[in-house]
Amino acid sequence: MNLIQSLAQRDRVFDFLVPVQSPVDVRHGPILYLEDVSVSFDGFKAIDNLNLTIDDGELRCIIGPNGAGKTTMMDIITGKTRPDSGRVWFGSRHDLLTMNEPEIASLGIGRKFQKPTVFEALSVFENLELAMSADKRVLPTLTARMNGEIRSRIDEVLEMTGLVELRQRLAGILSHGQKQWLEIGMLLMQRPRLLLVDEPVAGMTEQEMERTAALLTGLAGKQSVVVVEHDMGFVRSIARQVTVLHQGSVLAEGSMDQVQNDPRVIEVYLGESEEAA
Template identity: 60%
Template sequence: MTIPSLTPTLLYLNNVTVSFDGFRALNALSLAIDQAEMRAIIGPNGAGKTTMMDVITGKTRPTDGEALFEGHHDLTRLDEASIATLGIGRKFQTPTVFEMHTVEDNILLALKADRRPFRALFSRRTAQEKERMDALLERIRLKDHRRRKASELSHGQKQWLEIGMLLAQEPKLLLVDEPAAGMTDQETADTADLLREIAQTRSVVVVEHDMVFVRDLDVKVTCLHEGSVLAEGTLDQVSSDERVIEVYLGR
């Protein structure tokens, strides 16, 4: 199946099923993410949230169904490197940064260009790289920390740095796993602001358990349960759904 090119849909999961020894981690999951849309994905443990991201990034091959990107790239037929090249970036819950390098060098290593470590760290930086660097550091709230080693940053700042490293690769779709986990209240609020800013120019899928944070994002919410979409809509609509209350939010 191919989505018409005029559609604003960037990612379309079409009846995606993933089975592990008879257990269906995803069960005919269908989901559409538009261009420059941020979507929050919620659901109980085992709902299929991580497996869904694994399929999108090529880590897991589905048993059945399609994962279409930009209407014609079937992600289920591509490897992880090819999918990353298409413009899909993923941030895991635990930040992965180069601890002994500075904030600035972490971004330099990620910039979409010739990223061989020797060239990235020791060659003369172009005016364009400097401009992109400054803009990225400003966006991720780390402009005043550019000379600090990543190891010296707070947990929340490391999360922002990794988001900046992904943005440096110019993704069209950013998958973010529980970004608010372990953050202070102020960092959580700043992260919501950051993700809203990012979603003005690219698509963002946020998997999150913190309902206060999801409310701060103020975006469409999809609740997964047993590998399928259980409910979709605003947070108020989803959280008032009797099925969602039963399986996830509790009475």
């Protein structure tokens, strides 16, 4: 194989950024649907007959004590963990249990882990440019020039994340909160339909928490956003619909006021959280 042929081959590192051709169909139901999902690890049932639906454009908060199954649930949605039983659908066309992690990401499901992962030696702008959803074959990447559409998208994401004035700053010297916003911005460059965000305000200052709340609530309606968080003050500031997980299944669901006053939730989670605080 000569050099040109080698360069023309798809760069497998960036396959997860290439959008699939089949759109997500939400005309007949929610954007995300989990039915009777269960998974065990060495005899421990991490997810137990879990049923959950997320509507298109919805902002949903997921809370629950440690070991409730929140991380495992996200692992199942993104293809990292295969359940023992159940169904997981993205729209009405895509059975996520038949797909691997890159295929699921390419559908438009983005996941933000608790610890931010950015390219610290690159600028904020370069991080967003690298994350853009585009043709990532090696040869086009080497020869293509930045076009107006891509610049406009980067400018839009910089504005959304509050990083306009930091566009040329190296990611490695950003504050913890700024790195969190940059990673969210990198996911937004790919125009996800569903964004899974794990404990976004852990380690943040009060001011950073307020800006993060504004960012996530601003995304609702444009993307479906699922936020897993332990900080009840932050959840109260953004919650529209709250799901409480306990022992791998849904314990309660509703508005923050509804779940906050549910005796079962108080017993297994909120009461303990307030005593610890």
